[in-house]
Amino acid sequence: MKIRNFIQYILSILTFVFGVVLVILNTPNANIDFSIYAPYFRLILSGFGWTILISILIFILSFVLGLVFFFTSRSKIAYLRYITGHVTDLMFGTPMLVWVIFSYFFIGNATGIESKLFWGITSLTIYFGPFMMKLYVSAYESLDQNQFVVCDLFGFSKLQTYRYVIFPQMIRIMLPPLSGNLATIIKSSSLLYLIGFHETYYNITTIQSKTFAFTEGYLILLIVYLVITIPLLRLTSYLEKSVKI
């Protein structure tokens, strides 16, 4: 039974490989030759490195920003609540692409800050901030509210309540969707090619325009992103099963 299952697994993967091969065979002028890319190995690797680096940075920063938004969305000061609401509406309601371009070319120009790295990270951090906030909110709402009462009765300070009781539980609830968010951020970072940031997608398209080896370039792109995201997505579903609190 196990072997049968394994064979079916292999077959299911081959189905996709076959599909890709079929498409390539029907693509005009596609003489697959990956060796064209060999001289550009370092460039691909550097793009890969940047993709990972900025994704992790955006992930961490938007995770922190999400926490800030979580607090401002519950603030006693109405102004802060409105601001958070507007940012959320903007980011939920506009394409990431527009936001990335607007940040770098317009806000960048207006403020005189011309760093692609800065605007690449900033625009996506702000974009993902409200998404992260939603994770905090749903984790917070799924907590038993008696936990706060219990902590107060036993004399926990507010800080102790959050540090020892509330946040540890929230993190456990947030972990599975959080690793899913990281995968989304990694994929989305490819949009930064729009502002000429040297991540994976940009570097590959650069090589493509020099060598005209488009098919190979796209295949490499697919593989590079899958190599990063598939383990992450596996981790997500593993966490979903294992995190019970």
Add this chain to the structure above:
Amino acid sequence: MKIDIKDLKKTYGDEVVLDDVNLQLDHVEAIALLGISGSGKSTLLRLMSGIEGFDKGSIQIDDGPINTRAYKDKIGFVFQHGNLFPHMTVLDNIVLILEKVKKRDRATSVEKVEKLLKQFGLIEHKDKYPYMLSGGQQQRLSIVRSLAVDAEIFFFDEPTSALDPILTNEVLDMVKELRTLGKKFFIVTHEIGFARHVADYVMFLDGGKIIEHGTTEILDQPQTEQFKKFLSKVLSFEQS
């Protein structure tokens, strides 16, 4: 224990949950609050414990106010659910409080908690997480936790309503044991048999008012129609 409640009123929005509640008692140790759902009994319990504020009136327990840290340090509250920290082991659920909040050193905290767990038959579960325990064990652990901080007055808000009869008895036996330890308690319960045998004072609430109160004999001689009806409904399956 001395209880002094004057002109108590509590509303949730437009809804009046408690109104014109007055009560002066002395020398009571174990009080059972009875009533149908929505009668205000749980609210009265929460107000007396100080975990919730009220609109009007005053509550004093043992001649002192109830909105003070000193009072909170004296009480233990056991809810129907959500008492324990689900992400911590049985041991850590209590040690955390002694160590981080009460600032005792870890070794003596662990020693004290293990002794209590042993005393109440929970020591074999000390490294388990709350979700691995039965509902009865979870409630008993909540009680042990309040004992660990030397609580003197316990508040139970339907602690057994989610439990089957066997687990219910297991928890109620422990509540009963509290009396032998010299602790006082308030309990909101539907277990009339328990109220009769363990409590020394009974209150019956209906429509946000205390309709009848007195020693457990009032369970046998209800005066008002509401209380008679309530008892006949609750006792109809319990031929005691």
